[in-house]
Amino acid sequence: MAKKTKSSKVTKSHPWRLCPSGKHWVKTHTMRVPVSEKNPDGITIRDGHCAKNPSRKDTIGIDEIHEIASKKFSKLKGGPRNSDLGYKNGNKYDELIRGWTKYWNDIFQPETKLDPDLIKALIASESGFRLKPPAQKTKSAGKARGLIQITDQARKILRNPKGELSDNLIYLDKKDMTDANASICAGIRWLFQKKKLASYRLKREATWDEAVSEYKGYLRGVLSGKNTDPKGMKIFREKLTKLKGAKK
Numbered sequence: 048m049a050k051k052t053k054s055s056k057v058t059k060s061h062p063w064r065l066c067p068s069g070k071h072w073v074k075t076h077t078m079r080v081p082v083s084e085k086n087p088d089g090i091t092i093r094d095g096h097c098a099k100n101p102s103r104k105d106t107i108g109i110d111e112i113h114e115i116a117s118k119k120f121s122k123l124k125g126g127p128r129n130s131d132l133g134y135k136n137g138n139k140y141d142e143l144i145r146g147w148t149k150y151w152n153d154i155f156q157p158e159t160k161l162d163p164d165l166i167k168a169l170i171a172s173e174s175g176f177r178l179k180p181p182a183q184k185t186k187s188a189g190k191a192r193g194l195i196q197i198t199d200q201a202r203k204i205l206r207n208p209k210g211e212l213s214d215n216l217i218y219l220d221k222k223d224m225t226d227a228n229a230s231i232c233a234g235i236r237w238l239f240q241k242k243k244l245a246s247y248r249l250k251r252e253a254t255w256d257e258a259v260s261e262y263k264g265y266l267r268g269v270l271s272g273k274n275t276d277p278k279g280m281k282i283f284r285e286k287l288t289k290l291k292g293a294k295k
Contacts, residue, residue: 060105060215061153063115066097071218072111073098102208108218109229116228120146126163130293132286136176140194141167143231151235154215157242158252165255166235168287169262170194172279178225192224195234204240205233212240238262259283 058067065072074095100106120142127144131137148163173196174180183191189199197205202224204210205217217236223229238258245253245261248270253261260266260280268274 061150063119063150064107065095065111065114068105069103070097070099071106071108072096072114074110074114100208102216104208104214104216106206106208106216106218107232109220109223109226112228112232115150116143116146123149125149127167128164128290128293130290132167132171132289134171134176137171139176140170140227140231143228144170147232147235150232151239155239157239159255161235161238161255164290165259165287166195166231166238168283168290169234169238169259170231171286172283178227178230192221193230193234194227195230197224197230197233197237201237202233205236256280256284 060068072095095110123142123145125145126148127141129138129141144163144166148161148166152160170176173191174194176194178194180196183196188201191198192202199221202219202221204212206219208216215236217233219229219233224233241261242253242255242258245257245266248261248266249257257266260269260277263277263279263283265274265277265280269277
């Protein structure tokens with residue numbers, strides 16, 4: 048009789064994920080191998096597979112971001128509202144906004160769910176729905192890139208297993224930030240982190256509006272009285288109010 052062994056339960060951070068926690072998805076790709084009768088050109092195809100993360104932390108990369116969006120998002124219903132807010136591409140990314148807002152809400156289970164309309168208003172105020180808006184650069188955070196204006200510093204934090212984030216990392220390169228799918232996924236993850244930081248600063252649970260203020264770099268000035276009514280927040284709130292007035 049075969050000896051019974053304990054089966055280890057494979058857990059995923061989310062049902063949509065292709066790999067269990069501690070592994071990341073590697074898409075089908077070519078690779079070099081020794082020349083043989085089977086591979087006379089010294090090249091073979093490696094099927095898509097899950098690879099271990101050295102940190103063992105939950106990590107998602109560009110390949111899995113695209114796999115999830117292509118297979119799961121078209122079936123979802125709900126916000127954001129169908130209003131282009133006066134922009135050429137104002138409704139182009141609604142499916143991605145809807146999908147990644149749901150994904151990160153599912154991961155973090157906030158008491159007050161993140162509203163996809165808020166993300167759409169944030170994108171409107173950050174880039175006007177342009178993948179490559181005029182570059183904004185700060186001395187400390189580097190250039191801000193993409194639809195939701197992730198800074199170079201933020202992108203590095205999002206992928207660093209030994210840094211600010213305890214888990215749920217996003218491994219993206221600089222070139223990935225002009226990809227709408229990657230930008231929205233990373234931007235929402237970063238907003239959740241900014242809500243955590245805003246809560247620490249406020250010594251209470253921050254609202255999502257306060258999280259946006261922290262995301263945009265205004266909250267410290269608001270609290271100190273140096274800039275109590277930032278123009279960037281006015282623009283964001285105007286976009287959100289306009290969205291809320293639109294038909295569902």
